Amino acid sequence: MYRIFAGVFFKECIKTRLCMLALSVFSLAYMAWIWLGVHRLFLLDHPEIVWYRVMDLGQIPYAALAALPVTCACVFCCCQFLPEIRDERLRISLHLPCGMALLMLAHFLFGLLFLALLYLLDGLLLTLILQRHFPQEAVHMAQLTSLPWFLAGFFAYLCTAHTLLEPQHRSRLMGLLLGLGLCTPLLVKTTPGALAPALPWFALLLPLLLAGLLLPCMNFRHRRAQ
Amino acid sequence: MTPQPISIEHLGHSYGGHTVYRDLSLSFEAGKIYGLLGKNGVGKTTLIKILMGFLKPKRGICRIFGDPAHAIRPQTRERVGLLFERHLAYDFFTISQIERFMARFYPRWKAERFYGLVEVLGLPYNHKIAHMSEGQRSQVVLGLMLAQDPELLILDDYSMGLDAGYRRLFVDYLRENLHDGKHTVVLTSHVIQDMDRFVDEVVFLRRGGAAYMTGLADFMERFSCYRLDVPLAGAADMALREMGMGRQPLPGKHLVNVEAHADFYEFFTFHTAREILADLAGEGIHLPPQALQKSPMDMEDAFVGYTGRC
Numbered sequence: 001m002y003r004i005f006a007g008v009f010f011k012e013c014i015k016t017r018l019c020m021l022a023l024s025v026f027s028l029a030y031m032a033w034i035w036l037g038v039h040r041l042f043l044l045d046h047p048e049i050v051w052y053r054v055m056d057l058g059q060i061p062y063a064a065l066a067a068l069p070v071t072c073a074c075v076f077c078c079c080q081f082l083p084e085i086r087d088e089r090l091r092i093s094l095h096l097p098c099g100m101a102l103l104m105l106a107h108f109l110f111g112l113l114f115l116a117l118l119y120l121l122d123g124l125l126l127t128l129i130l131q132r133h134f135p136q137e138a139v140h141m142a143q144l145t146s147l148p149w150f151l152a153g154f155f156a157y158l159c160t161a162h163t164l165l166e167p168q169h170r171s172r173l174m175g176l177l178l179g180l181g182l183c184t185p186l187l188v189k190t191t192p193g194a195l196a197p198a199l200p201w202f203a204l205l206l207p208l209l210l211a212g213l214l215l216p217c218m219n220f221r222h223r224r225a226q
Numbered sequence: 227m228t229p230q231p232i233s234i235e236h237l238g239h240s241y242g243g244h245t246v247y248r249d250l251s252l253s254f255e256a257g258k259i260y261g262l263l264g265k266n267g268v269g270k271t272t273l274i275k276i277l278m279g280f281l282k283p284k285r286g287i288c289r290i291f292g293d294p295a296h297a298i299r300p301q302t303r304e305r306v307g308l309l310f311e312r313h314l315a316y317d318f319f320t321i322s323q324i325e326r327f328m329a330r331f332y333p334r335w336k337a338e339r340f341y342g343l344v345e346v347l348g349l350p351y352n353h354k355i356a357h358m359s360e361g362q363r364s365q366v367v368l369g370l371m372l373a374q375d376p377e378l379l380i381l382d383d384y385s386m387g388l389d390a391g392y393r394r395l396f397v398d399y400l401r402e403n404l405h406d407g408k409h410t411v412v413l414t415s416h417v418i419q420d421m422d423r424f425v426d427e428v429v430f431l432r433r434g435g436a437a438y439m440t441g442l443a444d445f446m447e448r449f450s451c452y453r454l455d456v457p458l459a460g461a462a463d464m465a466l467r468e469m470g471m472g473r474q475p476l477p478g479k480h481l482v483n484v485e486a487h488a489d490f491y492e493f494f495t496f497h498t499a500r501e502i503l504a505d506l507a508g509e510g511i512h513l514p515p516q517a518l519q520k521s522p523m524d525m526e527d528a529f530v531g532y533t534g535r536c
Contacts, residue, residue: 007330015318089314091280096331097304222282222296223275 004098008106011093012080019079020114023072027118031125034062038129047133055138058192062126065146066187069122069153073115077160080111085164085220094221104217108210111157119150144193151202152186155179158209166216167223175216182209229292231256231378231410232277238285238435239272246272247435250286256377257407261421261442262414264431265533270414271311273431274382277412278308290378304332307376311383313367317356321366324355325373334375343369343399361392368396372403379404381413385420397423422446422525430532442525449482449528452499452518454491462511466491472534478505483534493518494531 038061041050053059084090093103126146130139159179166172186195186202232254239246246269254260264270275281276288279295288295293302316324321344329335344351347362355363364384371379384400385393401424404411415421421428421442428445430438458466463486468474470486480497493502499518506513523531 003330007327010330011316011319011327014323015316083316083318087312087314088280088310089316091278091308091310092314092316094280095278095303095306095308096328097300098331099300221280223280 001102004102005106005109007096008093008103009110012107012110015083016076016079016114019076023076023118024121027068027072027122028125030064030068031122031129034064034126035129037061037064038133042133051134051138054134055141060142060145060192062130062142062146063189065122065126066149069115069119069150070156070183070187072118073153073157074160076111076115077157077164080107081161081164088220090165090220100217100221101214104214105210108158108161108213111161112154112210115153115157119153122146123150141193144196147199148186148195148202151199151206152183154206155182155186155209158206158213159183162213162216165213165220167219171216171219228256229289230254231291232412233289234286235289236286237273237276237283237288239269239276239281239283245434247283247286250435250437252429252437252439254410254412256410258426259405259409259411259424260413260427260429260439261425262412262429262431263418263421263529263533265433268431268433269435270431271382274380274412274414277380278382304334304374305377307371307374307379309367309371309379309381309384312386313360313364313384315355315363315367315370317354317358317363320352320354321349322351324366324370328370328373332374336373336375339375340369340373343372346395360387361389361395364388364392364396368399377409379409379411379413381411381415383414383416385415385417393417393420400424418526418529419524432533446523446525446528448496449523449532450495450497451521451523451527451531452493452495452502453521454493454513454517455489455519456513456517457489458491458511465509465511470535476505477509477511478502480505483531485531485535492521492531 041061050061054061084093093107094100096103123143123146126142127139130142134142156179159175159182162175162178163172166175182202182205230253232252234250234252237247237250250273262270262273272281276283277290277295279290279298282296290298290306291302293299298306316327319327325337325340329337343365347365349358349362355366358366364387384396388396397420400411405424413421413425425442428440428442430440432438457463465474466484467486469476469484476482476484478501480495480501481493482496483494485492485494495502499520500515502518503513503515
């Protein structure tokens with residue numbers, strides 16, 4: 001098992017290193033832009049007014065962050081799997097002498113691990129940005145508010161992988177619709193932190209979705225519906 | 227009993243309404259090199275995909291060392307080397323990276339075979355595969371396959387994209403390393419004349435899924451081309467042209483194919499000139515006994531003669 005994970009992680013590192021670097025730089029730049037936006041609020045208004053808007057009226061000065069995890073997930077997934085489906089190069093990996101399920105799981109876990117690290121960085125930067133200007137309870141609320149966006153990123157990654165790997169057009173569309181169906185409720189505008197109680201239930205879907213991804217992989221392997 | 231490298235039992239497959247195979251059964255012995263031949267569209271690629279396990283047949287079964295090809299166990303997969311068309315490789319790797327990646331998965335990995343082949347290219351080991359020519363990539367892919375030390379090798383159109391030099395290099399390397407009675411090789415190629423350098427058996431696939439497997443030496447000895455240099459006129463000429471295009475059935479039961487050219491005719495058969503003359507006479511085409519002259523053939527001529535030009 002170690003051999004498979006080490007081999008796949010080595011391959012994925014080489015393949016996606018430029019993409020990982022670009023996404024990390026983009027995320028840093030994006031977070032810097034969010035910091036500028038928050039900072040600007042305090043330049044234009046008194047801190048009491050900003051606090052009142054954020055803590056009493058529920059305005060979110062970091063709302064732009066909602067789009068970042070999903071965007072990064074989709075871009076990363078394309079960088080990871082487009083080279084594999086181009087000329088069906090994934091066949092090279094699928095012929096390696098190891099179980100298909102474990103092999104593909106290693107691919108997906110690599111992607112999820114990178115995104116988890118990226119989201120950790122984003123979350124950490126958000127905490128640092130808000131800690132400079134807001135009390136702890138507002139920071140905590142921001143963390144609860146942004147968690148669904150990061151979870152949506154994981155869903156977007158898995159559903160994009162489904163769409164890319166699946167050879168049948170109808171099932172591809174299903175993957176796309178599934179992604180939309182899972183991400184939309186997590187990205188919808190609500191009261192800050194309102195989705196936090198539902199997050200464990202949403203998170204339960206992640207392992208299910210991960211296991212379900214083996215189906216497009218099997219379809220890719222056997223290509224019965226050419 | 228050791229299972230055969232490949233056995234195909236009652237294989238049936240179709241795309242939409244087009245039947246590729248109806249009931250194809252073939253058996254490949256260990257230690258031989260097989261060339262899979264056929265015109266475009268007869269199902270060579272489909273059969274290779276089924277053998278490689280990337281297409282599940284609709285009927286019948288194809289076994290690789292006893293395992294169904296579409297559900298081959300990892301330990302069996304270790305014994306099988308695949309070469310995909312256009313020498314597919316992960317082109318984001320460098321030469322040394324791709325060797326490191328593949329070596330992790332194969333316990334019998336022989337790095338010296340890989341580097342032995344790659345050194346011919348004279349490229350640094352940090353050279354990226356994406357920056358290589360098709361010929362250079364073919365050496366890398368062949369090196370990777372041989373380093374696995376497989377018992378069965380399946381090569382899908384190894385000659386595609388290679389110039390004459392790289393093709394010769396590739397074929398010579400295959401012949402020197404695999405023609406030892408220990409390796410079983412199944413290959414397809416569009417360049418037929420290369421095959422007679424190292425193929426033991428040929429499998430001719432025909433439209434509708436019929437297949438004919440025979441030893442190459444035996445085939446080349448028994449299969450003949452008789453040439454008629456006297457231009458025929460009228461109905462006889464028309465009849466032979468129609469036969470050549472497959473619009474009219476061949477006369478008798480000794481002819482395999484007829485090709486009508488502008489100024490001569492070719493008759494392909496496993497039989498004698500006398501039997502061909504008798505078949506033609508039955509169709510109303512009477513020729514003198516010395517009219518048909520045996521014409522020498524190389525493998526490509528024989529292939530075209532057997533399968534037809536169109």
